[in-house]
Amino acid sequence: MELDAIPQPELEQIDRIGGADLVIGIIGSERPEQNDSAAGMVREVLAELSKPLRAMVVCNNGTHSPAAVPEVPEDSQSPAVFFCSLPPPAPGETPQHGISNAYRTIFTVGGKLAVRACCVIASRPENATPGWIHRLVQPVLDLGFDLVAPCYTRQKMEGLLNRSVLAPLHGALYGQRLQNPMGPDFGLSGKLLQRILAQYSARRRGPERSLLASIAPAAAFNGFQVCESQLGVRHQSPTDWDNLSSLLSEILGAAFFEMEARAAHWQSIRGSQTLPRFGQPEVPSPENATPVDVHGMLQSFRLGAQNLQDVWGLILPPTSLLELRRLSRLTDDQFRFPDQLWVRIIYDFALGYRLQTISRDHLLRSITPLYLGWIASYALEMQTAGLAEVDSRSELLSKAYEDNKSYLVSRWRWPDRFNP
Amino acid sequence: MWEQVGQALRLSMTKMLSQLASLLPGIVALLTALVISVMIAWALSAILRRSLARFDFDRRVAHWGFPALAEWSPASSPTLLVTRAIAWIIVFMGFLIGISAFDGALPSQFVVRLFAYLPDLMTAIVVFVAGSIIARFLARSVLIGAVNMNLQYARLLSVGVKWLVTVLAVTIALERLGIGGGIIRLAFGILFGGIVLALALAVGLGSKELVSRSLDRETNKTPSAGMKEPVGHL
Numbered sequence: 085m086e087l088d089a090i091p092q093p094e095l096e097q098i099d100r101i102g103g104a105d106l107v108i109g110i111i112g113s114e115r116p117e118q119n120d121s122a123a124g125m126v127r128e129v130l131a132e133l134s135k136p137l138r139a140m141v142v143c144n145n146g147t148h149s150p151a152a153v154p155e156v157p158e159d160s161q162s163p164a165v166f167f168c169s170l171p172p173p174a175p176g177e178t179p180q181h182g183i184s185n186a187y188r189t190i191f192t193v194g195g196k197l198a199v200r201a202c203c204v205i206a207s208r209p210e211n212a213t214p215g216w217i218h219r220l221v222q223p224v225l226d227l228g229f230d231l232v233a234p235c236y237t238r239q240k241m242e243g244l245l246n247r248s249v250l251a252p253l254h255g256a257l258y259g260q261r262l263q264n265p266m267g268p269d270f271g272l273s274g275k276l277l278q279r280i281l282a283q284y285s286a287r288r289r290g291p292e293r294s295l296l297a298s299i300a301p302a303a304a305f306n307g308f309q310v311c312e313s314q315l316g317v318r319h320q321s322p323t324d325w326d327n328l329s330s331l332l333s334e335i336l337g338a339a340f341f342e343m344e345a346r347a348a349h350w351q352s353i354r355g356s357q358t359l360p361r362f363g364q365p366e367v368p369s370p371e372n373a374t375p376v377d378v379h380g381m382l383q384s385f386r387l388g389a390q391n392l393q394d395v396w397g398l399i400l401p402p403t404s405l406l407e408l409r410r411l412s413r414l415t416d417d418q419f420r421f422p423d424q425l426w427v428r429i430i431y432d433f434a435l436g437y438r439l440q441t442i443s444r445d446h447l448l449r450s451i452t453p454l455y456l457g458w459i460a461s462y463a464l465e466m467q468t469a470g471l472a473e474v475d476s477r478s479e480l481l482s483k484a485y486e487d488n489k490s491y492l493v494s495r496w497r498w499p500d501r502f503n504p
Numbered sequence: 505m506w507e508q509v510g511q512a513l514r515l516s517m518t519k520m521l522s523q524l525a526s527l528l529p530g531i532v533a534l535l536t537a538l539v540i541s542v543m544i545a546w547a548l549s550a551i552l553r554r555s556l557a558r559f560d561f562d563r564r565v566a567h568w569g570f571p572a573l574a575e576w577s578p579a580s581s582p583t584l585l586v587t588r589a590i591a592w593i594i595v596f597m598g599f600l601i602g603i604s605a606f607d608g609a610l611p612s613q614f615v616v617r618l619f620a621y622l623p624d625l626m627t628a629i630v631v632f633v634a635g636s637i638i639a640r641f642l643a644r645s646v647l648i649g650a651v652n653m654n655l656q657y658a659r660l661l662s663v664g665v666k667w668l669v670t671v672l673a674v675t676i677a678l679e680r681l682g683i684g685g686g687i688i689r690l691a692f693g694i695l696f697g698g699i700v701l702a703l704a705l706a707v708g709l710g711s712k713e714l715v716s717r718s719l720d721r722e723t724n725k726t727p728s729a730g731m732k733e734p735v736g737h738l
Contacts, residue, residue: 242736266738320736329652335738384654391651391658395644446644452652500563 094168101166104197105137109190109204110212111144111183126165128214142193144170144186180334183268187295195281201225202277206268208319219313219363220271230308232271235263236318237366240466240474247478248458249430256485257350258304261358265300276308294338301342305349314363333448340437351493375467378460386412388453395450399436404428421461423484431492439499534602541598545591556583628677635673639666657706664703671695
């Protein structure tokens with residue numbers, strides 16, 4: 085599938101190895117010396133596991149280091165760590181696209197080696213520690229789970245796209261509550277990996293779908309065992325506010341595409357269940373006491389409400405437009421984005437994406453002022469809240485997504501007839 | 505003498521009647537062509553109306569970015585507008601065919617010249633429709649992009665882009681039709697230049713600070729000055 089992305093020496097090495105138990109992908113490691121440390125980390129992890137294993141480490145820094153490649157043992161059962169280096173992401177590639185491509189190649193290597201488990205760390209390379217690898221791999225190898233999704237220790241103003249859309253939408257659609265349905269760090273079983281590869285081979289001629297967005301829905305759709313693992317604090321690059329609309333377009337586009345592809349499945353699901361979660365949550369470091377300045381976000385929301393009515397009018401029903409107009413007239417202190425309105429907006433945008441009411445790029449980018457409005461409302465509401473309150477706020481939003489699912493199903497089935 | 509007058513009158517009457525008789529086949533042919541074309545137009549417009557209604561054309565036209573088409577249409581229905589336009593075109597074609605059945609140099613020349621003009625007319629229509637679609641698409645792109653960049657004059661930019669492309673399309677279409685000639689070119693130059701100057705002034709004066717901030721950011725590679733809140737999205 086993506087074997088052409090792998091250099092010839094590495095391909096020959098994969099052929100020589102023939103088979104392995106585990107493939108570990110570390111995406112985003114830029115320095116060659118990280119290859120050796122990655123191999124060392126994996127040895128440390130393998131020593132902690134119950135059975136001796138053969139593992140393949142895949143990094144995408146494009147530096148082939150023969151020192152890290154041991155001779156292939158005669159006995160295919162003896163433990164060993166092999167190393168494979170992928171070319172770095174292409175210059176014009178967006179981070180999400182780069183991660184998705186690297187995932188595809190790692191999965192292909194895993195499929196070729198017929199591994200029992202696969203673990204990919206796509207957050208910044210400093211996150212790749214033996215602890216993280218162990219927590220993503222151990223439930224698959226020792227407990228028989230097929231997908232281990234990450235659960236990070238977050239501050240209340242972190243992971244907002246996950247909190248506002250991805251996690252509650254995944255819960256309402258597929259009936260499984262995950263903190264991060266789009267990872268980007270996952271542990272998978274060989275079975276699930278093979279299923280995803282088969283799904284990709286079958287859809288090769290269709291539009292390209294984001295692999296990262298399809299892992300959790302594929303596991304839910306095919307009845308695989310899913311769990312979460314506490315990974316602790318995740319180091320992230322600073323927020324790129326200038327490209328927020330591109331980020332939203334890429335992430336929400338992938339989620340809506342997956343939603344469209346699995347419509348027959350999620351329409352019959354009601355409610356959601358909490359999944360097993362392994363590991364102890366870390367206590368987050370005390371937050372900066374300075375409140376978030378929401379003025380700029382509210383200004384963006386109001387500018388959108390003033391200028392994008394024609395565009396939103398093609399996607400949203402009149403009641404939502406009326407509500408948005410009312411919201412845009414509120415003062416900063418009074419501003420609160422009602423959950424029901426937010427949820428219906430997301431559902432209507434998903435429907436607009438499916439119906440291609442307007443160009444999909446226009447549709448996805450026009451959601452930016454609405455998202456900024458939601459962040460502003462959330463920041464104002466959670467200004468003095470503790471972590472427990474933040475969690476219960478997320479619960480309430482998830483419930484709103486589930487309660488309004490009938491609205492989505494009705495509009496999805498009869499977009500013209502059901503238009504409140 | 506009276507006999508000669510009577511003969512002259514008989515001759516002129518015979519001549520007139522024979523000329524009228526020679527026109528009769530042409531008139532009958534014109535009427536027949538008109539009747540047939542009306543019947544074809546009626547049948548085709550009925551089929552087209554049903555097909556467009558099934559295709560949900562009225563709603564789709566609004567979604568494609570042409571809500572104003574409904575305002576121009578009879579009974580606010582673009583379907584009706586399209587079917588009527590096609591029906592009238594067919595009737596007109598029938599009329600032309602009927603006219604050319606007359607055995608006269610003038611009607612034939614008229615029809616030949618009209619048919620020679622048709623390719624230019626079709627090209628002009630295609631240019632105008634394509635220009636309108638592109639104008640609307642670009643205007644929407646600019647509007648969304650400008651709002652996301654927090655530009656207060658987003659709508660002005662969007663309208664400016666829309667009119668720039670529309671003016672360009674109309675000028676090409678008119679030139680294709682051979683209407684106006686040099687005046688059109690001159691008017692286009694003045695209009696296009698005027699719009700660009702107005703936009704440049706509006707954007708330039710309105711965004712002095714934004715441009716300097718943007719240049720400053722490029723030089724120092726600092727994050728956006730608009731929003732730099734410590735917020736994580738993923």
